[in-house]
Amino acid sequence: xxxxxxxxxxxxxxxxxxxxxxxxxxxxxxxxxxxxxxxxxxxxxxxxxxxxxxxxxxxxxxxxxxxxxxxxxxxxxxxxxxxxxxxxxxxxxxxxxxxxxxxxxxxxxxxxxxxxx
Amino acid sequence: xxxxxxxxxxxxxxxxxxxxxxxxxxxxxxxxxxxxxxxxxxxxxxxxxxxxxxxxxxxxxxxxxxxxxxxxxxxxxxxxxxxxxxxxxxxxxxxxxxxxxxxxxxxxxxxxxxxxx
Amino acid sequence: xxxxxxxxxxxxxxxxxxxxxxxxxxxxxxxxxxxxxxxxxxxxxxxxxxxxxxxxxxxxxxxxxxxxxxxxxxxxxxxxxxxxxxxxxxxxxxxxxxxxxxxxxxxxxxxxxxxxx
Amino acid sequence: xxxxxxxxxxxxxxxxxxxxxxxxxxxxxxxxxxxxxxxxxxxxxxxxxxxxxxxxxxxxxxxxxxxxxxxxxxxxxxxxxxxxxxxxxxxxxxxxxxxxxxxxxxxxxxxxxxxxx
DNA sequence: GTGGTCTAGACCACG
DNA sequence: GTGGTCTAGACCACT
Numbered sequence: 360x361x362x363x364x365x366x367x368x369x370x371x372x373x374x375x376x377x378x379x380x381x382x383x384x385x386x387x388x389x390x391x392x393x394x395x396x397x398x399x400x401x402x403x404x405x406x407x408x409x410x411x412x413x414x415x416x417x418x419x420x421x422x423x424x425x426x427x428x429x430x431x432x433x434x435x436x437x438x439x440x441x442x443x444x445x446x447x448x449x450x451x452x453x454x455x456x457x458x459x460x461x462x463x464x465x466x467x468x469x470x471x472x473x474x475x476x
Numbered sequence: 477x478x479x480x481x482x483x484x485x486x487x488x489x490x491x492x493x494x495x496x497x498x499x500x501x502x503x504x505x506x507x508x509x510x511x512x513x514x515x516x517x518x519x520x521x522x523x524x525x526x527x528x529x530x531x532x533x534x535x536x537x538x539x540x541x542x543x544x545x546x547x548x549x550x551x552x553x554x555x556x557x558x559x560x561x562x563x564x565x566x567x568x569x570x571x572x573x574x575x576x577x578x579x580x581x582x583x584x585x586x587x588x589x590x591x592x593x
Numbered sequence: 594x595x596x597x598x599x600x601x602x603x604x605x606x607x608x609x610x611x612x613x614x615x616x617x618x619x620x621x622x623x624x625x626x627x628x629x630x631x632x633x634x635x636x637x638x639x640x641x642x643x644x645x646x647x648x649x650x651x652x653x654x655x656x657x658x659x660x661x662x663x664x665x666x667x668x669x670x671x672x673x674x675x676x677x678x679x680x681x682x683x684x685x686x687x688x689x690x691x692x693x694x695x696x697x698x699x700x701x702x703x704x705x706x707x708x709x710x
Numbered sequence: 711x712x713x714x715x716x717x718x719x720x721x722x723x724x725x726x727x728x729x730x731x732x733x734x735x736x737x738x739x740x741x742x743x744x745x746x747x748x749x750x751x752x753x754x755x756x757x758x759x760x761x762x763x764x765x766x767x768x769x770x771x772x773x774x775x776x777x778x779x780x781x782x783x784x785x786x787x788x789x790x791x792x793x794x795x796x797x798x799x800x801x802x803x804x805x806x807x808x809x810x811x812x813x814x815x816x817x818x819x820x821x822x823x824x825x826x827x
Numbered sequence: 828g829t830g831g832t833c834t835a836g837a838c839c840a841c842g
Numbered sequence: 843g844t845g846g847t848c849t850a851g852a853c854c855a856c857t
Contacts, residue, residue: 381578618814697792707817748829
């Protein structure tokens with residue numbers, strides 16, 4: 360389902376948020392598609408339900424998904440949330456790019472690094 | 477002096493390292509220039525001297541500064557430092573680039589943003 | 594028919610009650626007008642008939658509508674309903690007013706907002 | 711400290727958020743003033759630390775307070791968060807006021823209700 | 828000692 | 843069965 364690495368430095372819930380964000384942004388999870396239940400994800404990942412719940416609630420807060428109590432969680436049909444996320448991601452990207460240039464790294468090097476992701 | 481945000485999520489010593497690194501990279505701190513004493517920085521920031529000390533040690537370990545016992549710390553004049561500088565800048569650049577891609581931003585868009593800096 | 598948002602945090606039956614109450618209060622549903630059958634509303638909203646039934650029962654209990662077994666539900670022609678209507682509207686008004694005050698908005702500001710409706 | 715009612719219908723963490731919001735908005739909690747530690751509040755209220763933590767994190771997310779790991783939580787020095795809260799509170803107030811008027815309640819009655827809060 | 832994360836459960840309202 | 847809330851604890855990094 361949502362593969363994560365339990366010992367990955369960053370908190371599990373954060374990895375989940377990132378992974379699901381990714382799946383939504385590339386269209387692997389369609390609008391209004393139902394997400395697997397909290398408990399199921401928890402069981403499959405060998406993680407506590409609370410941890411998954413936290414991830415889902417964060418995603419809902421960002422507007423990427425919406426939860427209907429006693430029904431399930433679904434991918435949000437509006438693009439607002441995703442666009443807001445992309446805006447802030449682009450800003451932080453630009454800032455770190457500026458910093459790299461300020462350190463004397465050539466833009467060409469950055470483009471190369473970009474392509475090798 | 478070194479303005480940092482106490483409420484920055486990331487540890488203070490890390491912010492200090494990043495900030496001083498930045499100042500050196502843009503030339504605000506010249507080669508062989510003396511850095512302010514640990515205690516003074518600590519007092520001005522309202523932070524434990526140990527925290528500042530930790531930052532200075534990390535910077536020395538990276539070759540960005542060097543310490544003369546009983547005299548103070550100075551910006552390194554060799555080029556060792558610069559490499560460490562660029563390495564960390566490149567890492568943070570790559571990370572934010574990965575994040576942007578995970579949010580569904582196309583690499584082409586990032587290249588465009590890169591060229592318009 | 595009765596447009597509601599499935600993803601609205603509050604229970605579906607509650608939204609239904611609120612919406613129908615609103616329609617009656619503004620005269621969109623006339624006195625003694627027949628309400629659509631439970632099953633039909635349920636089908637159109639993609640909701641369980643029990644949920645709609647619950648809403649209708651609550652409305653009947655408030656005196657806003659009355660049910661004729663084997664015939665259907667109708668908007669109440671007496672004035673009992675209106676009072677219930679106004680009561681609930683006043684309650685929700687008071688609650689949001691309290692909340693606004695709790696957020697530090699002065700009562701004078703609220704009165705001003707009230708007059709400019 | 712922060713008096714709440716454990717059996718108050720609304721979740722404990724929500725009551726806490728509301729109460730602290732109130733204290734900040736009326737100036738009972740000054741800018742940059744330190745909030746009592748999560749564990750302490752939990753002990754005094756006879757509530758689990760997680761519950762208090764949830765409230766603090768929500769407040770931080772709203773920009774009303776900021777948390778420094780291993781140091782404590784403090785009232786935010788900027789007014790951004792509070793202003794955003796007040797904006798949305800005012801909007802929901804206006805909406806329910808409109809609804810009440812649509813139900814046939816006179817504005818004078820609403821003003822009276824407002825003054826008796 | 829502090830905030831942040833997490834586990835292993837539990838109960839509730841709702842559909 | 844579902845999401846939402848909560849308890850009673852635990853470990854970690856950091857100050």
